[in-house]
Amino acid sequence: MDQIQQAEIVVFWTGFGLVLFSYAVYPVAIWWLARAFARYESHPDVSSDQLPSLSILIVAHNEEEVIKDRVSNALATDYPTDRSEVVVALDGCTDGTLSILQGFRSDRLRVLSFETRQGKSETLNHAFESLSGEIVVLSDANTEFDPGAARRLARWFADPEVGIVCGRLVLSDPMTGRNVDSLYWKYETFLKRCEGSLGALLGANGAIYAIRRKLFSPIPGSTLIDDFVVPLLAKLRSGCRIVYEPTAVAYEETPAEVASEFRRRARIGAGGFQSIAILWRLLDPRRGWVAFSFLGHKVLRWLCPFFLLGMLASNLFLLGSPTYRLALGLQCAFYGLSVLVAYLPRSWTFARPWRLTTMFTMMNAALFVGFWRWLLGTNRGTWARTSRSPRPHAIDANREFFRSTQWR
Structure with missing residues (x-):
C-alpha cells in the first residue's frame, strides 16, 4: 500500500468519524454528561x-x-x-x-x-x-x-x-x-x-x-x-x-417554500463560520462544558460538509477494495434517496422517516453554500424576509399542543 492510498484511508475514516461524532456520539455523550453532572435548578419564586x-x-x-x-x-x-x-x-x-x-x-x-x-x-x-x-x-x-x-x-x-x-x-x-x-x-x-x-x-x-x-x-x-x-x-x-x-x-x-428554508440555512451557515472569529475563545478547554459543546455541537457540525466531501473524494481512490466499493455504493444510495424523497408528496406517511436523509443532505449543502458566501463576503447584515402564508389556525392549534406536552 503506497503513501497516497494510506493518506486516502486516513481522510476517509477521519471524515466518517467526525461526522459520526457530531451527529451521533456527541448527543449520547452530552446526554450522559447531563445525567451525571447536571445542576438542575428551578426558577426563583417571584411575585x-x-x-x-x-x-x-x-x-x-x-x-x-x-x-x-x-x-x-x-x-x-x-x-x-x-x-x-x-x-x-x-x-x-x-x-x-x-x-x-x-x-x-x-x-x-x-x-x-x-x-x-x-x-x-x-x-x-x-x-x-x-x-x-x-x-x-x-x-x-x-x-x-x-x-x-x-x-x-x-x-x-x-x-x-x-x-x-x-x-x-x-x-x-x-x-x-x-x-x-x-x-x-x-x-x-x-x-x-x-x-x-x-x-x-x-x-x-x-x-x-x-x-x-x-x-x-x-x-x-x-x-x-x-x-x-x-x-x-x-x-x-x-x-x-x-x-x-x-x-x-x-x-x-x-x-x-423549500427554497426559502435553504436560503435561511445557508445564511445560518455563513453566520456560523463568521461567528468562530468572534467567539473562538469559547474553545478554550478551561471553559469546561461550554468548550466541549461549542466544538461538538457547532464547530464540527458546520465543518461536516467538508468531512462528507472528503469521504466521497477519498473513496474514489480506494475502489480496489470491496469494502470501499460498498462504502461508495452506500454513499451514492443515501444521497440518491435524499433527492428522491424530497420530491415525494408530503402526504405519503411511509416516507416520513426517510425525510431525515433529505434534511441531512439539504442542511449540509446549505452549510457548504454558506461557507463560500462567508468566504467571499457575499452575505451582508441585511436580511430578506421569509415568505409567509396565511395561518388562521396556527396559534390555537399550537397552544393546544403545548398544553398537552408541556413539562415543568
Whole structure:
C-alpha cells in the first residue's frame, strides 16, 4: 500500500468519524454528561410586584402581513403593564408596516423607525440605546408568544448569575396550523435541554429569548446570526449563565417554500463560520462544558460538509477494495434517496422517516453554500424576509399542543 492510498484511508475514516461524532456520539455523550453532572435548578419564586421592568423588542423589515397580529399578541402578554413596553424597530421599511403600527393606541407601544436600511444587527444596536426595561425580550415579527412566556423568562433574573434565558419554539405548518416539530427539531431541543443543565447552552433562539439590558454589547453590523452571537458575547464578557426555560413558549410557522428554508440555512451557515472569529475563545478547554459543546455541537457540525466531501473524494481512490466499493455504493444510495424523497408528496406517511436523509443532505449543502458566501463576503447584515402564508389556525392549534406536552 503506497503513501497516497494510506493518506486516502486516513481522510476517509477521519471524515466518517467526525461526522459520526457530531451527529451521533456527541448527543449520547452530552446526554450522559447531563445525567451525571447536571445542576438542575428551578426558577426563583417571584411575585408580580418583584418582576423586573421589561422591554419586548421586535425588529422588522416589510412585515405588513403579520405585524398587526404580532404587536397585538405582544401587548396582550401577561405581565404588569406598569413595568412593560413593546418596542418595534423598523429597518428601512418600504411597505405599510409603519402605517399599521401608527394605528395602535397604546402608551406601552413605541416605534423606532430607521428610514435607511442598515441590517438587523445595526438596528438592534441602535434600538437597545432607547430601551427602558431592565430585561429585554427579543422576538421576531412572525412569532406569537404564549401569554405567560415573558413572565416565565423574567422570573429567572431574580438570580443575579443569570444573564440570558432562552425559551422554547414550537413550529407549525403555515396552512393547517398543526404542529410539525420534526424529529430533527426535537433532536435539537433535546440537545438544548442537556446543554442547559450543564451550564453550556450555546446561544438562544431568535424567536424568544431574554437578556439583561446591561449585558448587551453592540455587535458588528455584518453579524448574520445575532441570536447566537449576542448571548455568547455576554457570557464571554461577564461569565453569566444562559438558562433554557421550556415553558416559555413561542409559536412560528415553517417557511412555505423549500427554497426559502435553504436560503435561511445557508445564511445560518455563513453566520456560523463568521461567528468562530468572534467567539473562538469559547474553545478554550478551561471553559469546561461550554468548550466541549461549542466544538461538538457547532464547530464540527458546520465543518461536516467538508468531512462528507472528503469521504466521497477519498473513496474514489480506494475502489480496489470491496469494502470501499460498498462504502461508495452506500454513499451514492443515501444521497440518491435524499433527492428522491424530497420530491415525494408530503402526504405519503411511509416516507416520513426517510425525510431525515433529505434534511441531512439539504442542511449540509446549505452549510457548504454558506461557507463560500462567508468566504467571499457575499452575505451582508441585511436580511430578506421569509415568505409567509396565511395561518388562521396556527396559534390555537399550537397552544393546544403545548398544553398537552408541556413539562415543568
